[in-house]
Amino acid sequence: MSKREAIVQAAxxxxxxxxxxxxxxxxxxxxxxxxxxxLYHHFKGKRDLAGQALxxxxxxxxxxxxxxxxxxxxxxxxxxxRFLNALSRDPLKGCRVGRLAVxxxxxxxxxxxPVAAWFEYAEAKVKEALEEAQANGQLRKGVDAGDLALxxxxxxxxxxxxxxxxxxxxxxxxxxAGLGIAAADVRVARPRTGHRSTPIWRxxxxxxxLGTWRVPGCRWQPVSLFRPTA
Numbered sequence: 001m002s003k004r005e006a007i008v009q010a011a012x013x014x015x016x017x018x019x020x021x022x023x024x025x026x027x028x029x030x031x032x033x034x035x036x037x038x039l040y041h042h043f044k045g046k047r048d049l050a051g052q053a054l055x056x057x058x059x060x061x062x063x064x065x066x067x068x069x070x071x072x073x074x075x076x077x078x079x080x081x082r083f084l085n086a087l088s089r090d091p092l093k094g095c096r097v098g099r100l101a102v103x104x105x106x107x108x109x110x111x112x113x114p115v116a117a118w119f120e121y122a123e124a125k126v127k128e129a130l131e132e133a134q135a136n137g138q139l140r141k142g143v144d145a146g147d148l149a150l151x152x153x154x155x156x157x158x159x160x161x162x163x164x165x166x167x168x169x170x171x172x173x174x175x176x177a178g179l180g181i182a183a184a185d186v187r188v189a190r191p192r193t194g195h196r197s198t199p200i201w202r203x204x205x206x207x208x209x210l211g212t213w214r215v216p217g218c219r220w221q222p223v224s225l226f227r228p229t230a
Contacts, residue, residue: 003032003034003038003042004038004042006032006033006034007028007032007034007038007039007042007043007049008049008052008053008056009032010027010028010031010032010034011023011028011049011050011052011053012053012056012057012096013031014027014028014031015050015053015054015057015096015097015100016057016093016094016096016099017093019099019100019103019105020050020100020103020105020111021103021104021105023046023050024046025039025045025046025049028046028049047108047110047111048110050110050111051110051111051113051114054097054100054111054114054115055114057096057097057114057118058097058114058117058118058121060096061096061097061118061121061122062118062121064083064086064087065083065121065122065125068082068083068086069083069125069128069129075133075136075138076129076130076132076133076136076138077129077133077138077139079129080126080129080130080133080152083125083126083129084152084156084176087156088156088159088160088172088173088176090169091159091160091163091164091169091171091172092163092164092167092169094160094161094164095156095157095160097114097115097118098115098119098157098160099160100115101115101157119153122153123146123149123150123153124149126149126152126153127145127146127148127149130143130145130148130149131145151179152179155175155176155178155179156175156176158175159171159172159173159175159176160172162175163175
């Protein structure tokens with residue numbers, strides 16, 4: 001790894017861990033092992049370095065989305081589920097770029113542009129999957145795929161916020177499960193044990209699959225937005 005690459009990688013890590021405002025050039029030099037001369041030889045300053053680091057993260061996140069959504073042999077809602085799972089595996093660390101949205105630095109175009117570009121790209125990928133699900137009869141035709149894609153993106157980012165606030169990774173999974181319940185207009189079938197169904201808010205949610213949710217002793221069956229598969 002070259003000195004420039006080490007500096008950029010250090011900036012990526014520090015932005016994810018601390019945010020742009022808390023990151024200092026000294027932190028970058030200590031993390032990368034580069035000297036001040038190397039830092040300012042390759043970059044004009046902290047803002048320039050952060051901008052280039054964020055575009056690098058943007059490319060890496062796009063690669064994840066492309067890899068997950070490229071599996072055309074999988075149903076579109078399964079690809080969407082895998083995409084959400086891939087992004088939510090470590091919710092306590094937060095989104096690699098989303099945390100900058102709560103900093104005043106987001107008003108700086110050099111910082112905002114790569115963050116916004118990732119959100120737009122992810123939202124577009126989700127929208128494409130939802131539109132394909134509509135074409136396949138898995139999603140009601142009357143649903144606005146763009147609005148639903150925006151909602152899914154917003155809940156994912158909110159899940160990071162809630163999980164970090166409560167220091168509880170399960171909060172992210174509950175947020176995504178709640179998204180599925182609200183979006184799918186699901187009903188709770190009777191538990192396999194024959195006992196009366198437990199109310200929704202008392203269930204322990206697992207990871208949603210945007211099709212059918214399974215919790216101990218119970219089967220969630222979407223009946224309106226997402227049509228259940230056989």
